[in-house]
Amino acid sequence: MTKTVKIKDKEFELFINQKTIEEAIDRIAADMNKDLEGKNPLFICVLNGSFMFASDLMKRIHTPAEMSFVKLSSYEGLASSGNVKEVFGLKEDITDRTVVIIEDIIDTGNTMKAMIEQLAKRNPKEILVSTLLLKPDALVNDVPLDYVALRIPSDFIIGYGLDYDGRGRNYPDIYKVKN
Ligand code: IMP
Ligand code: MG
Numbered sequence: 193m194t195k196t197v198k199i200k201d202k203e204f205e206l207f208i209n210q211k212t213i214e215e216a217i218d219r220i221a222a223d224m225n226k227d228l229e230g231k232n233p234l235f236i237c238v239l240n241g242s243f244m245f246a247s248d249l250m251k252r253i254h255t256p257a258e259m260s261f262v263k264l265s266s267y268e269g270l271a272s273s274g275n276v277k278e279v280f281g282l283k284e285d286i287t288d289r290t291v292v293i294i295e296d297i298i299d300t301g302n303t304m305k306a307m308i309e310q311l312a313k314r315n316p317k318e319i320l321v322s323t324l325l326l327k328p329d330a331l332v333n334d335v336p337l338d339y340v341a342l343r344i345p346s347d348f349i350i351g352y353g354l355d356y357d358g359r360g361r362n363y364p365d366i367y368k369v370k371n
Contacts, residue, residue: 197367199356204349204367208342213324213352213366214248216341220322221252223339224292227320228255231290235259236282238307240361241296244353245324245341249294260284264303277306286316292338296353297325299346301333308335324352325366 197204235253237246239261250257262281291311298304304321311319322339330346350356351363360367 194363196370197350197360197363199350199359202356203370204351204356204360205370206365207347207349207368208344208352208366210352210364213342217245217248217252217324220339220341221249224322225252225254228253228290228292230255233257233290233292233320234284234286235292235294236311237261237294238296239263239281241353241355242294242324244361244364245296246294249322258284264307277303279307279310282311282314286311286314288315288317290318290320291316292320292322295321295323297327297349298323298335298337299327299330301331301335304335305333325349 195206233255235246235250235257237243237259250259260282262279264277265280266277293304293307295304308319308321319336320338321336323337324341326337326340326343327346328343348356348369349366350360351366353361354366355361
């Protein structure tokens with residue numbers, strides 16, 4: 193296991209190992225298996241960061257699950273809110289369905305808030321949020337947190353799907369930036 197990773201100007205040190213990540217996913221998957229039984233849920237994986245989490249999570253879901261993969265495109269909004277994000281890639285009709293968002297990390301919650309607002313317009317029965325990581329101290333939006341695998345301080349991290357400037361998604365462990 194590599195203990196430090198250097199990407200561009202930054203050095204990262206091992207922070208959360210694969211075993212800890214997998215045990216945390218075991219716990220939320222057990223909750224999901226209880227809650228989602230018979231609901232025919234549609235899981236929505238938010239690319240790119242969530243690909244590894246989605247893979248490990250879905251292997252633990254026992255109901256025959258449907259999955260969709262979306263991306264969020266950022267553009268500068270005309271309003272003062274600044275950076276607006278639009279969901280694209282969702283072809284499924286989610287009317288009256290239980291949808292479960294699979295996200296890598298919730299930081300300020302801006303992304304998740306925008307995502308939920310856009311999905312809500314399509315009249316689902318319910319929207320559940322699962323995230324591998326949550327930075328509680330950075331959260332400034334009131335977003336539902338149905339399934340949170342790990343809570344972490346507000347340091348910048350990479351690995352297990354998360355990147356720094358496009359790099360570092362490939363590591364099975366999570367690393368945090370060295371100050
Ligand atoms: P939010 O909109 O502030 O909640 O930020 C969410 C998005 O920012 C995530 O989907 C990630 O793409 C990115 N992000 C937040 N924190 C980190 C981090 O520590 N490492 C890598 N990406 C991060
Ligand atoms: Mg993300």
